[in-house]
Amino acid sequence: MNESQPSPVSRREFVRGGLRVGAVAALGGLGGVMATRSSADDFLWQIDPQKCSQCGHCATDCVLETSAVKCVQNFSICGYCDLCTGYFEAEPIALNTGAENQLCPTGAIIRKFVEDPYFEYTIAEDLCIGCAKCVKGCALFGNGSFHLQIRHDRCVNCNECAISRACPSDAFRRVPRSKPNIERVIAH
Amino acid sequence: MKTRDHGAHGKHGTKKIPCLPCFPWFLLFFLLTATNLFAELKFPPPEFESGYKMPQTQNPIPRSLLLQYADVFVLAAALGVATWAIYKKRSRKWVIGTSVFSLLYFGFYREGCVCAIGSIQNVSLGLFNSSYALPLGVIAFFALPLVFALFFGRTFCAAVCPHGALQDLVLLKPINVPQWLEQGLGIIPFVYLGIAVLFAATGSAFIICEYDPFIPLFRLSGSTTALTIGASFLIVSVFIGRPYCRFLCPYGALLRISSLFSKWRVRITPDTCTQCTLCAESCPFGVIREPAAAPSNSRALAGTRKRFLWSLAVLPLLIALSAFAGNQFAHAAARMHPDVRLAEMHVKKQSGVDPARAPKDQIALARAEQASTELLARAATVQRRIQIGGWILGGWIGLVVGLKLLGVAAGKRRVEFEPERSGCFGCARCFLSCPQQRMKDGLGPVAVPTPIAASMGK
Numbered sequence: 001m002n003e004s005q006p007s008p009v010s011r012r013e014f015v016r017g018g019l020r021v022g023a024v025a026a027l028g029g030l031g032g033v034m035a036t037r038s039s040a041d042d043f044l045w046q047i048d049p050q051k052c053s054q055c056g057h058c059a060t061d062c063v064l065e066t067s068a069v070k071c072v073q074n075f076s077i078c079g080y081c082d083l084c085t086g087y088f089e090a091e092p093i094a095l096n097t098g099a100e101n102q103l104c105p106t107g108a109i110i111r112k113f114v115e116d117p118y119f120e121y122t123i124a125e126d127l128c129i130g131c132a133k134c135v136k137g138c139a140l141f142g143n144g145s146f147h148l149q150i151r152h153d154r155c156v157n158c159n160e161c162a163i164s165r166a167c168p169s170d171a172f173r174r175v176p177r178s179k180p181n182i183e184r185v186i187a188h
Numbered sequence: 189m190k191t192r193d194h195g196a197h198g199k200h201g202t203k204k205i206p207c208l209p210c211f212p213w214f215l216l217f218f219l220l221t222a223t224n225l226f227a228e229l230k231f232p233p234p235e236f237e238s239g240y241k242m243p244q245t246q247n248p249i250p251r252s253l254l255l256q257y258a259d260v261f262v263l264a265a266a267l268g269v270a271t272w273a274i275y276k277k278r279s280r281k282w283v284i285g286t287s288v289f290s291l292l293y294f295g296f297y298r299e300g301c302v303c304a305i306g307s308i309q310n311v312s313l314g315l316f317n318s319s320y321a322l323p324l325g326v327i328a329f330f331a332l333p334l335v336f337a338l339f340f341g342r343t344f345c346a347a348v349c350p351h352g353a354l355q356d357l358v359l360l361k362p363i364n365v366p367q368w369l370e371q372g373l374g375i376i377p378f379v380y381l382g383i384a385v386l387f388a389a390t391g392s393a394f395i396i397c398e399y400d401p402f403i404p405l406f407r408l409s410g411s412t413t414a415l416t417i418g419a420s421f422l423i424v425s426v427f428i429g430r431p432y433c434r435f436l437c438p439y440g441a442l443l444r445i446s447s448l449f450s451k452w453r454v455r456i457t458p459d460t461c462t463q464c465t466l467c468a469e470s471c472p473f474g475v476i477r478e479p480a481a482a483p484s485n486s487r488a489l490a491g492t493r494k495r496f497l498w499s500l501a502v503l504p505l506l507i508a509l510s511a512f513a514g515n516q517f518a519h520a521a522a523r524m525h526p527d528v529r530l531a532e533m534h535v536k537k538q539s540g541v542d543p544a545r546a547p548k549d550q551i552a553l554a555r556a557e558q559a560s561t562e563l564l565a566r567a568a569t570v571q572r573r574i575q576i577g578g579w580i581l582g583g584w585i586g587l588v589v590g591l592k593l594l595g596v597a598a599g600k601r602r603v604e605f606e607p608e609r610s611g612c613f614g615c616a617r618c619f620l621s622c623p624q625q626r627m628k629d630g631l632g633p634v635a636v637p638t639p640i641a642a643s644m645g646k
Contacts, residue, residue, distance in 0.1 A: 020338055020449035031331055037314050039321035042256050053551050065409045075242045079231025115238040143229045152250035156299050159306045160394035168552035180250050
C-alpha cells in the first residue's frame with residue numbers, strides 16, 4: 001500500500017458520514033411528520049351494514065379459502081318471525097327446517113322454536129360463507145337484523161382488504177381496533 | 189344505535205318504575221318512542237311470555253393491541269440478533285437460525301402482515317391523506333430496518349424479513365447472473381417503488397400487497413394464480429439467489445440507498461485480506477468485487493473522466509424525457525383508483541354508451557347516480573394528483589437510471605475483496621470461504637471455492 005492511500009478513503013468516509021447524518025435527519029423529519037398523523041390505536045377492516053348491498057362478493061373475493069365475512073344476527077331488532085324471509089326460500093313448501101325450504105346454501109342458520117308464534121334464528125359461523133343471501137331476504141321483507149360483518153378471529157387483516165376493492169357499495173372501511181364492529185341499525 | 193336505546197328504555201318502563209312523580213313523563217316518553225319503533229321496524233320485536241332471554245350478539249375479539257406492539261419488539265430483537273450474528277459472531281449458522289425464526293414468526297405465524305415492504309404504502313397514504321391515521325406499529329416496521337441499514341447495511345434482509353429468509357433457505361443450486369443483466373434488472377425495484385408510492389399516496393391501490401408472491405404461501409390460501417406465482421418464485425429461488433429481493437423488492441430499493449451510507453460494512457475477512465481470491469465466487473448474489481486500483485496512467489484516467497462527464501451531461505435529459513413518459517402513463521394509471529373507474533363508467537352511461545354490465549357494476553352505478561357531482565369532483569381531484577405524480581414518477585425513474593450510469597462510469601477503488609455495500613444481504617456465506625476465518629473457526633481449508641459449496645455452509 002502506498003502512502004497516498006488513506007487520503008481519498010477518508011474523504012469518501014467523510015462524505016458518507018455527512019450523507020448518513022443527513023439521511024438520519026431526513027428519516028427523523030419524516031418520522032416527525034408521520035407522528036403528527038399517527039394513531040396509537042391500530043386499524044381493522046369492517047363492513048358498514050348500512051351501506052352493504054348484499055351483492056355476494058364477500059363470499060368470493062376474500063383472500064381466505066372461506067371468507068372471513070359472516071352473517072351476524074342482531075337479536076334486538078329481529079322480529080322472530082315464523083315465516084322468516086332470511087331463512088326460507090321465496091315460496092317454501094312448508095315452514096320447517098327441511099333443506100328444500102332453506103335459503104342458505106350451506107344450512108348455516110339454526111331455527112329454534114321459542115314460543116308461539118316466535119322462532120329464534122342464529123348463525124352457525126363455521127358453516128356460513130358470507131354469501132349474503134339471507135341478509136338480502138331479511139332486508140327485503142323483514143327487519144334487517146341479519147347483516148354481514150368481518151369476523152376478526154378469522155380475518156388476517158390484509159393491508160388492503162381484497163373484498164374492499166371488489167365492493168360495489170363502498171361499504172368497507174378501516175375502523176379502530178378498540179371499536180371493531182359496526183352495528184346494524186334501522187334506516188329511517 | 190338510537191333504536192336500540194329506545195328499546196331498552198321501553199323495557200325498563202314496563203318492569204320497574206323509578207319514581208312516582210316522573211311516571212307520567214316516563215309513560216309519555218315510552219309511548220312516543222314505542223310508536224316510533226313500530227314505524228321503523230316492519231315486525232315489532234316480540235314481547236316474550238315464556239321467560240325467553242334474548243341472546244346477546246357475540247362478537248369475536250380481535251388480536252390485542254399489546255400483541256401488535258409485541259411484534260415491534262420482536263422485530264427490533266431479531267434485527268439486533270441478526271446484526272450481532274453478522275458483525276460479532278460472524279456465523280452463517282446464527283444467520284440461518286435467525287432466518288428460520290423470522291420465517292416462522294413473521295411469515296407463518298403473523299402471515300406476513302404488516303411487513304416493512306408493505307408499510308411503504310401505509311406511510312405514503314398517511315403522508316398524503318390526512319384522513320388516514322398511521323398506526324404507530326406500522327411506522328416502527330417502516331423505520332427500524334432503515335435505521336439499522338444506515339449503520340449496519342441490510343441486516344434486515346439477511347435474517348429478519350420473512351420473504352428474504354424463505355428465498356435464502358431454499359437457495360440450493362445457485363447460478364451466476366451476468367453483471368450486465370444484474371445491473372439492468374436492478375433498476376426494477378426503484379421503478380416498482382415509485383409506482384407503488386404513487387398508487388398508495390393517491391389512495392388508488394396497495395399494489396405491493398396485492399401482487400406479493402409469498403404472502404399466499406405464508407397463509408397457505410389464496411387464488412390459484414397467486415399460489416402458482418408464489419410457487420414459481422420459490423422454484424426460481426432454488427437456482428437464482430433471492431430473485432424477489434434483487435429484482436423486485438421496493439423496500440430493498442430503500443435499503444439499498446440507506447446502506448450506501450452505512451457506518452459499518454460487512455467485511456469478508458476477519459483479519460487482513462491476503463487477496464487469495466477464494467471468496468470471489470462464494471457469493472450467490474454476485475456482489476463481491478475484486479480489488480481495483482485507481483487508474484494507473486493518465487490516459488485511463490482521462491477515459492474514466494470522459495465517461496463520467498458524459499453520463500453527467502445526459503442525466504438532465506434522461507430525467508426530462510422519462511418525466512414526460514411518466515406523465516403519458518398517468519391517464520391510464522388513474523383508472524386504478526375506484527372513484528375514477530366508477531366516474532368513467534358513469535360518464536359513459538350518461539352519454540348513452542352503456543355496454544351490458546356485471547351486477548356489481550350496476551350496483552356501483554346506482555350509487556354513482558345518487559351522488560354524481562361529488563363523485564365526479566373526487567375523480568377529477570384524483571386524476572389531477574396522478575397527473576402530477578406521473579411527472580414525478582417519470583423524473584424519479586430517469587434519475588435512478590442516470591445515477592446507475594454514473595456509478596458504472598465512475599468505477600470504484602478497492603484494496604481488498606469486498607461485497608458491494610448496497611447489494612450485500614449479509615447472508616454470511618462468504619465468511620466461510622475466507623481462509624483466515626476458517627483458521628479462526630478451526631476449520632480445514634476450502635476444497636473447491638464454488639458457490640455451491642459455500643451455499644451449503646460446509
